[in-house]
Amino acid sequence: MIVLYGGTFDPLHIGHMIVANEVYEAYSPDRFIFMPAAHSPLKTRHAVATDEERLQMLYLGVKTLGFGEVSAYELDKKGDSYTYDTVKHLLSQDDEVYVIIGTDQYHQLDNWYRIDELREMCRFVVVNREVEYNQGDSDVINFHIPRIDVSSTTIRMRLAEGQTVKFWLDSDIEAFVRKERIYEKEKSEQNS
Template sequence: MKVGLYFGTFNPVHIGHIIIANHLAENSELDQIWMVLTPHNPLKKKAGLLEDYHRLHMVHLATEKFEKIQASDIEFKLPQPNYTINTLVHLEEKFPKHEFSLIMGEDNLKGFHKWKNYEAILAHYHLYVYPRISESTIPEQFKDHPHIHKIEAPVIELSSTFIRNNIKEGKNIEPMLPEKVWEYIDHNLFYRK
């Protein structure tokens, strides 16, 4: 089984995340997309980052209707701080019959050379890169790499930061979130302060 790993804090998960995940599930050779929730690093205080459980629950709510997309808490069980290479090695051991790939926004390639063991990641895994509107240019070393696949996907100009800020300002952002995610945020009064 070919699994695309879509990492993120998903704070909160929004329709842009789901559109990208579903696009890849339906328009690539990937069989499943796992939305891998990045846990809160206890060594860093990040203002506005909801507890891991709440963010994971919202990803479950957002993906429950999509057979090929699922939430993953695999990084919750790994030592912190965690690196992508460690997660990949752990997943290979746990699911030896699966073939894992990474999903990332085009802007993330600019700093990819700073990732721990990025050469090993590129040697053993494929990267599916979706377009992002940004000023960043892809470094030459990644432009024609056989393991990096630029995909034609909708360009979504929507961010979790934008959503959090609008909630704080009392604006209606309901159309930007899956319905059950909006209900969960509204019920729990998240991001109001």
């Protein structure tokens, strides 16, 4: 079994890491893959951090978590990132793929590329995001974690303003972000 956890990860924060840890502990997959998206067709904003910086943050997160692997598959493809294409690729390596999404993404599934076929190819693990509990269809796995409202947008704003993000980011990721000055105001405004 492969568990796929995709997203912008701009930056990878403690909320992402808690989700990953809880799903990993619940399913003990053969492979747990973190996959940063090149560009989500349903998002209007591009990542502030470069692809290389987002990959580095994921490598640091995997080191802290003690499990998982990082894949640049969608970044290497360039262009829009479609989960359908990624799952199809992963099915050539394994016969079972679980895809982690948040409640916010679950409510947009009807807008996803080739969603009917995708639902046949994988199982969605819907993690409560911005809600206390999920009420998803019977064809998804509703996965509950203690609610932690941490947002990448807020973290980027706090870093741009020189505010603390202690406990919002893994300490190694925070050190990397600050050393590389990834979200300083000038760079954030330039890339937004």
